[in-house]
Amino acid sequence: MKQLLRSKEAGILLIIVLLSLLITLKNPVFLTSSNLLDILKNNTVPGIVAMGMLLVIITGGIDVSVGAMTAAVTVIIGKYMVHAGGNLLTVFLLGCGSGAILGAINGFFVAKLDIPPIVVTLGTMSIINGGMLYYTGGSWITNIPKWFIDFGRIKLLGIPVQILFLVGAAVLTHWVLRYTLIGRGVFAVGGNPIAAVRAGFHKDKILLFLYSYLGFMVGLAAVVHTSIMRQVDPNAFFSFEMTVIAAVVLGGANVLGGEGSVFGTILGVMMLAVIQNGLILAWIPTYWQQIVVGAIILLAVSLDVMQNRRRQDQLTRIDVAGEAPFGG
Amino acid sequence: MKKSLRVILLAALVCSLFFVTAQAKEYTILVMPKLVGIPYFNASETGALQAGKDLGVNVIYAGPTQADAAAQVKMIEDYISRGVDAIAVAPNDPAALTPVLRRAKQRGILVMDWDTPADKSVVELSVHQIDDKVYGEHNWDLLVEAMGTDEGEYAIITGGLAAANLNTWIDHGLAYAKEKYPNLKLVTERIPSDEKQQEAYRKTLDLLRAYPNLKGIIGISTPAPIGAAQAVEERGLQDKVAVVGTALPNDSAPYLKSGALKVSTLWDPAKLGYLTVALAVKRLNGEEVYDGMEISNVGVIDVWDDGITVIMGPPTDFTADNVDQFDF
Amino acid sequence: MENNKKEYMLCGVLAIIVIIMSILSPDRFLSLYNLQTMAFQLPEFGIIALGMMIVILTGGINLSITSGSALAGIMAAFILSGRVMVGASIGMSIALAIGVILVTSVLLGLLNGFVVAYIGVTPILVTLGSKTLYEGISMWLTKGGAISNFPEAYYWFGNESIIGIPVPMIIFIIIALITYVLLEKTPWGTRVYMVGSNPTAAVFSGINIKRVLMQVYVYSALMAGLAGVIMLSRYNSAKVDLGSSYLLQSVAAVVLGGTNIAGGSGKVFGTVIAVAILQVISSGLNILGVNRFIIDMITGAILIAVLTLNIISNRRESRRKSDETVLVAENRG
Known part of the structure; x- marks a missing residue:
């Protein structure tokens, strides 16, 4: 417990608790189980993608094409279900498979050609988005088969099935990160790429795997999204990447690489979710909402950093210079 | 390097020739x-x-x-x-x-x-x-018809706060309602939904919680009524909350048939x-x-x-x- | 000489694209009207790209740049449209409007700079937060509507020419020159590069990193404001999403121009050429009537292609160099 309080996640947890308290004081409906389940269910999609994004960010990379990829996969599985039928298994295979392939393309350019990830993914974002919208014209895909819609309505012990996928993605990612060789490689590459290579990690292979893994998560998220929304809108993921990146970084991952945890990322997703949910529940007037969101984000991250710094100052007063904050 | 450059540009040339109308x-x-x-x-x-x-x-x-x-x-x-x-x-x-x-x-x-x-x-x-004034007013008439009464609480979900034509319709509608339906009570200012079904869905869930006496929702912008109807259907409130608004017939068909969306209105x-x-x-x-x-x-x-x-x-x-x- | 290789290659790419466009539609692409149109279109984007570049040089990123443009522009639009300061003369209100744009952008830059430099939050988070905040303020001020109807005299900044050269182009050239001198010819510029390439070393060589970062974010916001001056005039109105499509484009232009996304290296000239490349592709393909999504795809492909070429040529370069060292070593042996 003490360790938890001292960890980087403690600060953001504290902020979430504070925000929840404020919202509950204004409107107790916030703290009902059905509202909390709704919050979880409606943030499974950014949550699942954030799991993949976390690994990429720990290596010091970034992927701004996740919005375009998610949209592309929803279109692929949507078209498939409407025209070919298929079943639950093939939909998941197709979704995760096509996602992983798209991710692997990013991974190839990043790992093999050594092009900065933001450049690669900015490029693939335009290409995937352009191609997909040229092909669909933005038209919604309706008439998703009933068996798939029924699947989306499944509840286990009152918990919507979508939440289980988020839990699954989180557990898997935590396992990869903490208990596998790849996971150690992820931190090594993010912390010090040259040393990582010297230590015998195959940087290329790790990066290729991670971007494919992110693609896989994107595919999973696309299937989950379609199971909630029951139609496919090719424009639904415009600027989605910003939400995902914000959640991961809010959750304590360092954009320069080397730092980050699954628990923190979940907290990051939840913090954004609670803010959004609280806007309407706490009766905040429409034209104030964005100001409130922006101010909370700025205050929260500042508080978080200041608190971390105080903690570190107490622990050690040696490395003053290395503490200076830079990041991209 | 020069050779590869030439190849790429030649390819670009061929591509652009191909797309010239x-x-x-x-x-x-x-x-x-x-x-x-x-x-x-x-x-x-x-x-x-x-x-x-x-x-x-x-x-x-x-x-x-x-x-x-x-x-x-x-x-x-x-x-x-x-x-x-x-x-x-x-x-x-x-x-x-x-x-x-x-x-x-x-x-x-x-x-x-x-x-x-x-x-x-x-x-x-x-x-x-269409005549903007007539259309704005038409939406409010539909709402009253669908609610079966001209008194009670209702909310507006719009595509975006900066969309000029949506604002025009809403402004005309609000002015009209003030005179013709003085007992209709707008619970909060128009809520933006980013032109996305999932946002309209999420915000409707929040609205239904924040304003438990809600009797009607008007969705202005084509994805808004669909998302609102979906939320109402999920909460089993189709007999209590009437959703109307502007949507394409293909997209609204499933919700019109389930009764969650009472009526949608648009031109071709x-x-x-x-x-x-x-x-x-x-x-x-x-x-x-x-x-x-x-x-x-x-x-x-x-x-x-x-x-x-x-x-x-x-x-x-x-x-x-x-x-x-x-x-x- | 070798330091400028990236820039030479970019110039080559630009030249080839111009040639392709000229062959595909000689009468239209090369018409005086189109050349002038492009010269009117490029500056606002170019200035935003320079503002983005200077932040990227320090290893940061400014995602609030276009929201800052819009907010500063909206503040000025209230004055220009006569909604506040009723009764001021036209000259007065224009001068005042530009003053307001500059002051507002300095304030917005100070906020970003303060949180990045003195509190120490990651730039991407800070500017994502301030982007939301600035958009929120703009929304609150305008209720989503456009503020328009400016005095005719204000058209000058965005729509007139001096001896055939568009006014916005002249503004852009001056700004690019100033940025070039500041970054590449003054000690301050050296400090900016150093903060980006090796912050620890920068601290030990006595550089006040915090102050430099603060100045960089203010400079970036000023660029956003100046782009706002031009956009306000060209579009005759201000709205919450003014110029929002430039945000990711400007990041693309900066990296296409050879700036290292991790900071520390990059040239003003490279960014300017990259902006010109994106402009020519966009206008050229529009003139050919190519579907806008295909244009996006081509732009994305060119971004990746140019960077791939850069990297391949760099690798060959370093391999050649290492071969030489081996050779030298062998000769000695």
Whole structure:
């Protein structure tokens, strides 16, 4: 417990608790189980993608094409279900498979050609988005088969099935990160790429795997999204990447690489979710909402950093210079 | 390196040659939507291109990929360089287009607007799908009809707070409701949904919690009523909360049939595209456009006293009974 | 000489694209009208790209740049449209409007700079937060509507020419020159590069990193404001999403121009050429009537292609160099 309080996640947890308290004081409906389940269910999609994004960010990379990829996969599985039928298994295979392939393309350019990830993914974002919208014209895909819609309505012990996928993605990612060789490689590459290579990690292979893994998560998220929304809108993921990146970084991952945890990322997703949910529940007037969101984000991250710094100052007063904050 | 550069550029050359559109017909008419890649403007493209085929003119349907005024101005400038006989534009920001449309006019190009009015002093024809005031009021009438009473709480979900035409309809509707339905109580200002179904869905869930006495929701912008209906259906409130609004029949069909969406209302965007091109051709041929004129494939149009504003006709209401007769 | 290789290659790419466009539509692409149109279109984007570049040089990123433009522009629009300061003369209100734009952008830059430099939050988070905040303020001020109807005299900044050269182009050239001198010819510029390439070393060589970062974010915001001056005039109105499509484009232009996304290296000239490349592709393909989504795809492909070429040529370079060292070593042996 003490360790938890001292960890980087403690600060953001504290902020979430504070925000929840404020919202509950204004409107107790916030703290009902059905509202909390709704919050979880409606943030499974950014949550699942954030799991993949976390690994990429720990290596010091970034992927701004996740919005375009998610949209592309929803279109692929949507078209498939409407025209070919298929079943639950093939939909998941197709979704995760096509996602992983798209991710692997990013991974190839990043790992093999050594092009900065933001450049690669900015490029693939335009290409995937352009191609997909040229092909669909933005038209919604309706008439998703009933068996798939029924699947989306499944509840286990009152918990919507979508939440289980988020839990699954989180557990898997935590396992990869903490208990596998790849996971150690992820931190090594993010912390010090040259040393990582010297230590015998195959940087290329790790990066290729991670971007494919992110693609896989994107595919999973696309299937989950379609199971909630029951139609496919090719424009639904415009600027989605910003939400995902914000959640991961809010959750304590360092954009320069080397730092980050699954628990923190979940907290990051939840913090954004609670803010959004609280806007309407706490009766905040429409034209104030964005100001409130922006101010909370700025205050929260500042508080978080200041608190971390105080903690570190107490622990050690040696490395003053290395503490200076830079990041991209 | 030079060789690979040459190969890439050659490929680019071939690609661009491939996509160059044919140009031999008599008139070239540019029809520019607010943005491309959304179902509504995709449908009007079909109509505009059909009219081009029927009337023997070359129609270019092109617009920016984001609803950004700056991007739209640049595209118009480029198409003026290209050389067109007529420009019909649906402005993202009417005032922003005034300078460039004035320049187009000076170069002898016929300037019109469609879908959303531009600055009246620069256009020779302004093609409206509908009278904004009538349409705004129509939505409130539908709400009262669907609620079965003219008293009670209701909320508005809009596409975006900065969307001029949506704001116009809402403002007209609110003014009308104040007079005609004084017992209708708007619970909070219009809620933005980012033109996304999932946002409208999420915010409706929050609204239903924050305002438990809610009796009605008006969705303005095509994804909004769908998302709202989905939330209402999920909470099993279709008999308590009436959802109405502006949506395409194909997208709203499942929710109309389940009863979660009581009625949706829109015009046929393809018809609007067709009418725009047909009127442009008439003007280019030096013909008059007058009140009560019959346009083939569209119907009888209204022309206002200013001689500029053309109204296509009343909207169509889609209900569970008639929705299958439409396909757009 | 070798330091400028990236820039030479970019110039080559630009030249080839111009040639392709000229062959595909000689009468239209090369028309005086189109050349002038492009010269009117490029500056606002170019200035934003320079503002983005200077932040990226320090290893940061400024995602609030276009929201800052819009907010500063909206503040000025209230004055220009006569909604506040009713009764001021036209000259007065224009001068005042530009003053307001500059002051507002300095304030917005100070906020970003303060949180990045003195509190120490990651730039991407800070500017994502301030982007939301600035958009929120703009929304609150305008209720989503456009503020328009400016005095005719204000058209000058965005729509007039001096001896055939568009006014915005002149403004852009001056700004690019100033940025070039500041970054590449003054000690301050050296400090900016150093903060980006090796912050620890920068601290030990006595550089006040915090102050430099603060100045960089203010400079970036000023660029956003100046782009706002031009956009306000060209589009005759201000709205919450003014110029929003430039945000990711400007990041693309900066990296296309050879700036290292991790900071520390990059040239003003490279960014300017990259902006010109994106402009020519966009206008050229529009003139050819290419579908906008295909244009996006081509732009994305060119971005990746140019960077791939850069990297391949760099690798060959370093391999050649290492071969030489081996050779030298062998000769010695």
